[in-house]
Every structure is written in C-alpha cells, then in structure tokens.
Amino acid sequence: MNSTTDVLVIGAGPTGLAVAVSLAQQGFDVTIADDQAEGDNTSRAAVVHARTLEVLRPLGVTEAMTARGIHSPRFTIRDRDRVLVPVDFTRLPTAYPYTLMISQADTERILLDRFEELGGRVARPYRLVEVKQDGEGATAVFDDGSSVRATYLVGADGMHSTVREQVGIGFTGGTYAESFSLADVRLRGGVPGDEVALFFSPEGLVVVAPLPGGAFRIVATVDEAPERPGVAFVQKLLDERGPATDRVVIEEVVWGSRFRVHHRVADAYRSGRVVLAGDAAHVHSPAGGQGMNAGLQDAAALGQALGEALRTGSEGPLDDYAARRRPVAEQVVRFAGQLTGLATVGRRWRPLRNALLRALAVVPAFRRRLAWRLSGLVYR
Secondary structure (H helix, E strand, O other): OOOEEEEEEEOOOHHHHHHHHHHHHOOOOEEEEOOOOOOOOOOOOOEEOHHHHHHHHHHOOHHHHHHHOEEEOEEEEEEOOEEEEEEEOOOOOOOOOOEEEOOHHHHHHHHHHHHHHOOOOEEOOOOEEEEEEEOOEEEEEEOOOOEEEEEEEEEOOOOOOHHHHHOOOOEEEEEEEEEEEEEEEEEEOOOOOOEEEEEOOOOOOEEEEEOHHHOEEEEEEEOOOOOOOOHHHHHHHHHHHOOOOOOOEEEEEEEEEEEEEEEEEEOOOEEOOEEEOHHHOEEOOOOOOOHHHHHHHHHHHHHHHHHHHHHHOOOHHHHHHHHHHHHHHHHHHHHHHHHHHHHOOOHHHHHHHHHHHHHHHOOHHHHHHHHHHHHOHHHO
C-alpha cells in the first residue's frame, strides 16, 4: 500500500468496493485494505433490488450484473400453498422492474473488475488495529506495523467493525433470539423458478429464491442452526414450512452456513475524518433482502459526498450523507423486523395474521406500497 491516499477504505465487500469505484471514477486516489487473503467467494447476500441497480448504474456495473443474474418480477408472502400477498414489480417506474437474484460473489467480482479497470487494487491481507485522526486526516495502523495516512477513512468492515470501535461510535440495538440457516441447494418440485417466496409458519420463516445456474437460496429461522446444514436438515425445513401439495425435494446442498442476526444502527455515521457505511453502520433481519442493498446505496451516496468534500474542502457533504442515510437505515431495520415478526407469530395468532394479510392484499395501494418499499424506490 501507498503510505498516503485521498481515501482509505477498510473492507473489500460490496459496499467498500462500490465506494472505491465511485471515487476512482472521480479521479481520486483511493486505497482498499482488507484482512482476508482472498475475497470470500461464497454467495451470501443474493438479492439486488431496483433502486440499488439504479444507483450502481453510474458506476458502470449494472449492465454486467443484470446480464448475469435472474430477473424475478414477483415476490410472494405465503402460508404453505396459500398466497397471502402477491407483489408485482413489473409496473414500477424503473428500468429494472424486478428483483435481481445474483450471488454476492458475482457482485463483488463485477465491482472488483471495475475498480481494477480504473487502476485500483485491493491490498491484502491487512488487519486494522488502530485508527488515529486529527483535523487534517486519519491514520490507519495495521498489524504488521505499517500505516496509511488518508484525508478520509471509510469503515466498510462489517458488523464487527474495527473502525467503528476505534472511533468510539456505539452500535445500538439487539439480537434476534433465533439463529438463521442459509443454504444454496438443488431441488425439484414446489417452487417457481422466477419468483422469490417468503413462507410464513409457526415454526419460523423460510425464504426460497432462485439463483443463476439452477440453484435455489434457502434462508430460515431456527432455534439453533447447524454450522453446515445438510440435505436432511433443509428437507425438514421445507417439509414443515414450504409447499404442502407439491412437495419440494432437496437433491443437494451446494453450500451452507449459519448466522445470528442483530438489529442495530450506528449511533453516528461519522466521527471527524472517519465515515461508516454498510454493515458497519446497520444490520438487521434478512427478511425482504434489504441488507446488501442498503449498503450499496450507502456506498453510492458516500462516494459522491466524499468526492464533493475533497473537491471543496467542506465537510458539509459528509454531514448531509449521515443525515440522509441514517434515517433510511432505521426504516430498513424497522421494516425487516416487522416482516420477521409477522413471519414468526405463534400458531394461535396465525389465522388472524393470515386473514389480515389477505384483506390487505386486495387493496392495490397496499401492494403498490409494499413493492416500492421492497424495491427500494421509496428511498429515491
């Protein structure tokens, strides 16, 4: 790494890469440091919504993403075989009237390719141990003793952000009681190949979504998820929560993991010359597929704000970024929590919940509002 740079980004996930691409396009010197020897090329987040595709378009990556992913024009909330709420994205006023299903590994690769095309590179592995700052900039110190001085430093280093901890920003919120199981599988039966479905059940929620190459993403709440879910475990989840008439049969688990979900928002998005984005600033339930989308929208806004701050010498654009994006994170956390709460109500309240959702589903304004919220267009 160079010892000085305009902006140092800690974290080479989608958020950090998108910030760096934006700054590189504007002609600034930007350095990314990441503590992994290589990118974490698992699928993880797989949902990209319309508003995210819109804000990424100026970065020159949206076309490649839409060419690689599955276009899913419909989202449904279901109780076994019964569709409670159908959400149609095709009438949204956007060039991307669908949910794009694409592996996070592919999203990261496309962003990295664009960054390298602009002359950038990711420095690996560099583990941050200290952040020092003054009125003129910030200095990052790494575990090998090296350091980088930057005019601004971006913390895009995830939920357990060292940057956030180093500058003393609180991370207010809590943790869901359930853990989450995630698996990419090959299956047959029961689910359409172009629709994202959220199944409600007293046993917990399960999301089934198509992925490129014929695989499907399964995300489910469980009391204690196994470290690596196998075929029998995922099959049991779908038997208890998924379609009943046309049974889903799990043929193979391609990849699986587990995680515990927090619902937290950083108490502030900036401290002096340090600014947060993505999971370093907000985390929440995966219901609705909002997580990576919120981070990428942070990145697009932050890239422009940093560019303006560097050009003008004013920190006002960064204050504006924090003032705009933090309330959005609070809305996203609240919305994902509401979906999770609805999905996990007990058996006693299930008939009332279903009746309420069916009643709301016949109201066009409700379906339209939900489509705008899920797609992210509400945050324009």
